[in-house]
Amino acid sequence: MIDNNATKVITGKVRLSYVHVFQPQSIDGGEEKYSTSILIPKEDEETLRKIKTAIEAAKELGKSQWGGKIPANLKLPLRDGDEERPDDEAYAGHYFINASSKTKPGIAKPIGKTPDGKTKFEEITDSTEVYSGCYARVSINFYPFNKNGNRGIAVGLNNIVKVQDGEPLGGRARLEDEFAEIEFDDVLEDDDDFLQ
Secondary structure, three states: OOOOHHHHEOOOOEEEEEEEEEEEOOOOOEEEEEEEEEEEEEEOOOHHHHHHHHHHHHHHHOOOOOOOOOOOOOOOEEHOOOOOOOOOOOOOEEEEEEEEEEEOEEEEEEEEEEOOOOOEEEEEEOOOOOEEEEEEEEEEEEEEEEOOOOEEEEEEEEEEEEEEOOOOOOOEEEEEEEHOOOOOOOOOOOOOHHOO
């Protein structure tokens, strides 16, 4: 029996896209889930090695669901951004996986060290802090599925630790960036009237 640690991976620094981690979303009319696309730089060989090892472990687990052998047409989660998303510059030079969960992932940021040298975390509750384009380290697990004739390896989303801000993806600019150069003196002078 393969232990669950064999199918679990904590990534290096990755970029998040299509982030739905505070409110579950239904994709194509399916069950509502928390989800994100995880962009892994192609040069992050350590994370990619861990993911490939976990996928192999999940394949072994799946044999019992797939009639004792690994199917030839197995759907695998690690995809090449250059090949599958050639028109999306965020995916250039990256592999990506889509991870989801029925339960809300833990979402935090590192805030220092404990006296014994362990990292201290603060939960992130503001949904604007974790967005498509920010950088994080993510805990994910790989598991086999056999559903409606589709067989493959899926990715469960466990926890997210935000490590860095990044250029937002998805086309919408930050309000502060769009309006930074615009004069609002006339509104600010009439502040009292405006707020009534």
